[in-house]
Amino acid sequence: MKRNATLLLTIIIALAFTLSGAASAEAATDGQADVVIIGAGGAGMAAAIQAADAGASVILLEKMDYAGGNFIRSEGGMNAAGTVFQKALGIEDTPQAMVDDTMKGGKNISDIELVNFMAQNSSDTIDWLTGLGMDMSEPAQGAGASYPRMHRSAGGAKIGGVLVPVLMENLEKRGITILYGTKAVSLIKDGAAITGVIAQDKTGDELTFKGNSIIIATGGFGASEEQFAKYRPDLAGFSTTNHPGATGDGIVMAQDVGAAVVDMEQIQTNPTVEPTTRIVLSETVRGNGAIMVNVEGNRFIAEMLTRDVLSAAILEQPEKYAWLIFDQRVMDSMAALQQDDRMGIVSRGETPEALAEAISVPGEALRASIEGWNAAVAGNSDPLGRETGMMDLSTGPWYAIKVSPAVHYTMGGIKIDTQTQVISTEGEIIPGLYAAGETTGGVHGANRLGGNAVADAMVFGKRAGEVASEYALQLGHMELVVPDGGEISPLAEGNYTDGEYIATAPGRNGAIELRIVVYGGNITQIEVLSHSETQAIFQAVERDLIPGVIASQSTDVDIISGATMSSDAVLAAIDSVLS
Ligand code: ADP
DSSP, X not given: OHHHHHHHHHHHHHHHHHHTTOSOSSTTOOEEEEEEEEOOSHHHHHHHHHHHHTTOOEEEEOSSSSSOGGGGGOOSOEEOSSXXXXXXXXXXXXXXXHHHHHXXXXXXXXXHHHHHHHHHHHHHHHHHHHHTTOOOOEEEOOTTOSSOOEEEOTTOOOHHHHHHHHHHHHHHHTTOEEETTOEEEEEEEETTEEEEEEEEOTTSOEEEEEEEEEEEOOOOOTTOHHHHHHHOGGGTTOOBOSOTTOSOHXXXXXXXXXXXXXXXXXXXXXXXXXXXXXXXXXXXHHHTTOEXXXXXXXXXSOTTSOHHHHHHHHHTSTTSOEEEEEEHHHHHHOHHHHHHHHTTOOEEESSHHHHHHHHTSOHHHHHHHHHHHHHHHHHTOOTTOOOSSOOOOOSSSEEXXXXXXXXXXXXXEEEBOTTOEEEBTTSOEEEEEEEOGGGEESSSTTSOOTTHHHHHHHHHHHXXXXXXXXHHHHHOOOXXXXXXXXXXXXXXXXXXXXXXXXXXXXXSSSEEEEEEEEETTXXXXXXXXXXXSOHHHHHHIIIIIHHHHHHHTSSOSOOOTTOHHHHHHHHHHHHHHHO
């Protein structure tokens, strides 16, 4: 209900300005704000909150029917050094150690100034998030980190599922409008400066937004095989952990107005992705003691090495996948694993042999791997050279999850400075244009450390909001105008149980499998994992029916004529998990 009140207020304000003629004199302008932000993922939402708190009017354009982007899928946590939470636990981390780890992890090609800025501001950003109502109290060990600095909520739930609802609540409190189903397609240039955005609503109609500052926060391009294979032909055919909206739009828009890009060929595969559901198993599982074995039941690599090394090592194994092995202690310590267990991706055995049987690996070998690991922990000396996450796996029952690498994060992107100003191919600042988050390049170099994506999006998202609002307000305040007849509505409110669900129902030609994500009581994502329907018919279900369910938070939507069986199957599958 609160959301509806906000919506009504926004409409009234918009109407008032439209009627009083206060909107832009240019008739073609459908909306305006001091700061127009493209993309309502982590970086965009952080920027919006900060810009609104600095007194700017803000509009967020989001092409999908839900907010959160890839950010909602973040598993581990946010890296930060020297925080109150680390100090309380006696962890003597420093921003310099975070800089050193990030540079080393990124093979020393990162932009040192950006890395410095992120590390120096990470602790303050944790305080800022705490002030917004986020619990960041539990620092965990990440791969490639000298200290436990991956901050997450007590109990270790997946961070995206906790942080996105907190950011959305804060948008709502400030009355910030998100225009869902509104896809930015190009930037408007006036002389050297960027002064607006051309977008399309769901019907394909063009909308024009004027803003003194434009922030690109559209995320990476890990969901576009066309794009990632263009920069890295060796990754053609790889699956992805990314949400379908991660298609690099902002990078292309920025290049069209002369922006420079950096490190585009630096694409990270995550080594531990469950292949059927594409759920990412955070490295904090390994940080807690988990090991990996191949189909022969043998360990093959020090499991806390960087993601690129682990991905390559798994692809060298006979079946190109591995089993992540852990025990009851690890399971008990991580709410995220308990969520995964409810998703049905975890195998279990009362003894190592029973687990081995469940996953079809040789029992003796698996027992030897677990016992060998426990001995390595006891003697603090691992034959494979692992040095962190040294915790034994001696509390049965034991568990296994199948993992293989998938495209996970695109490290390259738009070139920015520490003020998030976009830099042109000539090395000049492009006035009025800012960028933050995965759409930018330079922070992670050749390899991103786990926990640094959230740090990047939060530190630079907040920074973009700060700098862009200051610049915009210097040029003069723009009253908020939202487009008349545009898609103004934030999501309707659902009342469902949070979690990630896999649902199946029989369609015309076979099973349709969906992945449904519920956060903060709302259905935030419905992804078709597999189907055998005729694509030409099914695409209307994906394009119209599924977004309709998300927008209305209900399966009481019009079915697609000509695709009745497919529509009914999808709605039945969704109903089966919502009930
Ligand atoms: P980050 O973590 O950097 O914030 P995310 O992937 O979490 O990146 O968020 C990026 C958001 O931008 C997603 O919600 C995505 O749907 C949105 N987006 C991508 N391209 C466009 C576009 N052309 N117009 C509007 N929103 C976009």
